[in-house]
Amino acid sequence: TQSQSHGHIVMLPFMAHGHLIPFLALARRIRHLTPFVVTLATTPLNLRYLRSTLSPDNNDSRIHLYELPFCSSDHGLPPDTENTENLPPDRIPALFHSSVSLAAPVERLISDITSKDGRPPLCVISDVFFGWSVDAVRRLGTKSITFTTGGAYGTLAYISLWLHLPHRSTDVEEFSVPGFPERCRFHRSQLHRFIREADPTDEWSKFFQVQLKLSLASDGWFCNSVEEIEPLGFDLLRKYLKLPVWAIGPLVPSHMLQKSSPVSPKSRINSLQKHTGKVPGVSLEKCLDFLNSHRPNSVLYISFGSQNTISPSQMMQLAIGLESSGKPFIWVIRPPLGFNIKGEFRPEWLPPGFKDRVTGSKQGLLVWNWAPQLDILSHDSTGAFLSHCGWNSVMECLSQGVPIIGWPMAAEQAYNAKMMVEEMGLCVELTRGVESRIDAEEVNRVIELVMEEEGKGGEMRKRAKSVMGQMREAMKEGGDDEKGSSVKAMDEFVRTILGDSMNGS
Numbered sequence: 427t428q429s430q431s432h433g434h435i436v437m438l439p440f441m442a443h444g445h446l447i448p449f450l451a452l453a454r455r456i457r458h459l460t461p462f463v464v465t466l467a468t469t470p471l472n473l474r475y476l477r478s479t480l481s482p483d484n485n486d487s488r489i490h491l492y493e494l495p496f497c498s499s500d501h502g503l504p505p506d507t508e509n510t511e512n513l514p515p516d517r518i519p520a521l522f523h524s525s526v527s528l529a530a531p532v533e534r535l536i537s538d539i540t541s542k543d544g545r546p547p548l549c550v551i552s553d554v555f556f557g558w559s560v561d562a563v564r565r566l567g568t569k570s571i572t573f574t575t576g577g578a579y580g581t582l583a584y585i586s587l588w589l590h591l592p593h594r595s596t597d598v599e600e601f602s603v604p605g606f607p608e609r610c611r612f613h614r615s616q617l618h619r620f621i622r623e624a625d626p627t628d629e630w631s632k633f634f635q636v637q638l639k640l641s642l643a644s645d646g647w648f649c650n651s652v653e654e655i656e657p658l659g660f661d662l663l664r665k666y667l668k669l670p671v672w673a674i675g676p677l678v679p680s681h682m683l684q685k686s687s688p689v690s691p692k693s694r695i696n697s698l699q700k701h702t703g704k705v706p707g708v709s710l711e712k713c714l715d716f717l718n719s720h721r722p723n724s725v726l727y728i729s730f731g732s733q734n735t736i737s738p739s740q741m742m743q744l745a746i747g748l749e750s751s752g753k754p755f756i757w758v759i760r761p762p763l764g765f766n767i768k769g770e771f772r773p774e775w776l777p778p779g780f781k782d783r784v785t786g787s788k789q790g791l792l793v794w795n796w797a798p799q800l801d802i803l804s805h806d807s808t809g810a811f812l813s814h815c816g817w818n819s820v821m822e823c824l825s826q827g828v829p830i831i832g833w834p835m836a837a838e839q840a841y842n843a844k845m846m847v848e849e850m851g852l853c854v855e856l857t858r859g860v861e862s863r864i865d866a867e868e869v870n871r872v873i874e875l876v877m878e879e880e881g882k883g884g885e886m887r888k889r890a891k892s893v894m895g896q897m898r899e900a901m902k903e904g905g906d907d908e909k910g911s912s913v914k915a916m917d918e919f920v921r922t923i924l925g926d927s928m929n930g931s
C-alpha cells in the first residue's frame with residue numbers, strides 16, 4: 427500500500443470546531459505536498475462531522491478516519507457532548523479532562539498501524555491541548571509533533587499566561603508576560619475570566635498547566651500562520667520553545683487564495699460544506715445576492731465564531747449602533763448569553779421593528795446561527811469583519827485582505843487582537859469580553875472609522891491587502907527558488923520526520 431511505501435502520519439485534534447477545521451485542512455496540505463497517508467483520529471460525533479466534509483472523490487483518498495471511543499460518563503458528561511459547541515463554558519473542562527482517556531485507544535491505533543505497515547507511523551501530530559500524547563507516542567517509536575491551531579504570538583501569550591499563574595493581583599492594570607519584550611505589555615482586561623481568576627488548583631488550570639507543559643517537550647510545532655505576517659510572534663515562540671516551529675498557513679481552502687478564478691455558487695456551497703461541515707442559516711445565493719447589491723468594500727460582516735455569543739444588552743446596543751451607522755451589514759445572530767444555545771430566534775433580542783426595517787431597506791442581512799463565512803469574506807463587497815478574533819477567522823479574513831474590528835471573547839483571542847492592533851495595524855478593538863458595557867454610539871464611531879475609504883480605515887485596508895499578498899506568496903509552489911515560506915516549512919517538516927530513516931538509523 428501507499429502507506430507501506432511512503433509512511434503514515436496520525437493526527438489527533440481536540441474536539442472543537444475551531445480545531446477540527448484546521449486539522450482537516452492540515453491533513454489536506456500534507457496530502458497535497460507529501461506522499462504520506464494521514465489518519466485523523468477522533469471521537470464518534472466529531473468523526474461524523476469530519477466524514478461529512480471529506481470529498482468522496484480521490485482528493486481525500488489518502489486521508490483516513492479512525493474512531494476513538496468517547497468516555498463521557500467518566501467525567502459526568504452526557505453522551506452527545508463530544509464537542510465544545512454542545513457544552514456551556516463551565517462544562518468544557520470536563521471535555522478537556524476526558525481527552526486524557528483517549529491515550530489507551532491512541533496507543534492501540536499506533537500499534538495496529540505499526541503491525542500493518544511493518545514500522546511505526548512517521549509521527550503523530552497532536553493538538554497543543556493533548557500534551558498527554560507526547561510520551562505515549564514516543565514510547566511506541568514515533569515522533570510527536572504539536573499543532574497549535576492558533577497563531578505564534580497568540581499561542582505564546584496563552585501558554586505563558588497559563589504556565590505563570592496566578593494573575594489575580596488586583597492593583598496592577600498592566601503587566602509584562604514571560605516570553606514577551608517589555609514593550610508588549612498586557613492589560614488585565616485582556617485576560618479571560620478563566621485565566622484572570624485561575625488558581626493553580628481549579629479544573630481549567632490543572633488541565634492546561636499539565637498538558638501545555640507536556641506539549642513543550644514534543645519534537646516540533648506546526649503553526650497555522652505565515653512567517654512573514656507575524657515575525658515577532660515566530661521569533662518569540664521559537665525562543666520560548668527551543669524547538670523547530672513550522673509556519674505552514676494559511677490553512678484555508680485553496681480557491682480562497684486565487685482571487686482570479688470565479689467559482690460557481692454550486693461548487694462554492696460544496697467547498698464550504700466540505701470545509702466547515704455545516705449548513706448555513708441563509709442560503710449562499712441570498713448572501714451573494716445581498717453582497718452583489720452593494721459597492722466594493724462597503725459591507726460589514728459580523729460573526730463571533732462557532733462557540734461564542736454576546737450578552738443581551740450588548741446585542742441590543744450593537745443592533746442600534748449598526749442601524750444608525752447606515753452601513754450595510756451581514757450579521758450572524760445566535761441566542762444571546764442566558765438563552766438556550768439551540769433555541770429559536772426571539773424578536774425581543776433586537777430593537778422593536780429592527781429586523782423588518784434593516785431587511786426591508788436592504789441595509790442588513792441577518793443570518794441565523796451559521797453563515798457561509800468563507801464566501802462572504804472572499805466577496806469584493808465585504809469591507810470589514812467585526813470578529814471575536816478566533817484564529818481561523820483571522821486567517822480567513824486576512825487572506826482576503828479585509829481589516830478587522832476586534833471583539834475578543836475567550837481563549838487567546840485578545841492576544842490575536844493585540845498583535846493585529848499593535849504589530850500589524852489592521853485592527854481596531856471595539857471592546858473585550860461578554861461582561862463589557864458597550865454603547866451604540868461607540869459601535870457607530872468604530873464602524874465609521876473602519877469603513878471609511880480614506881483615513882484610518884483606508885490605511886487599515888491597505889495593510890490588510892499587503893498581508894494578503896504575503897499570505898499568498900507564502901503558499902507558492904514550484905522549484906526551490908519559487909517556493910513560498912509555508913511550502914518550504916512543510917519540506918523542513920518532512921526532512922525532520924524522515925531524518926532518522928534518511929540517516930539510516
Ligand code: UDP
Binds near residue numbers: 443445447702800820
Ligand atoms: N464559521 C463559519 N460560519 C459561522 C461561524 C464560523 O463558517 O457562522 C467558521 C469560520 O469560517 C472558522 C470557524 O468556523 O473557520 C471558527 O473558527 P475560529 O477559530 O474563528 O473561532 P472559534 O469557533 O474556534 O471560536
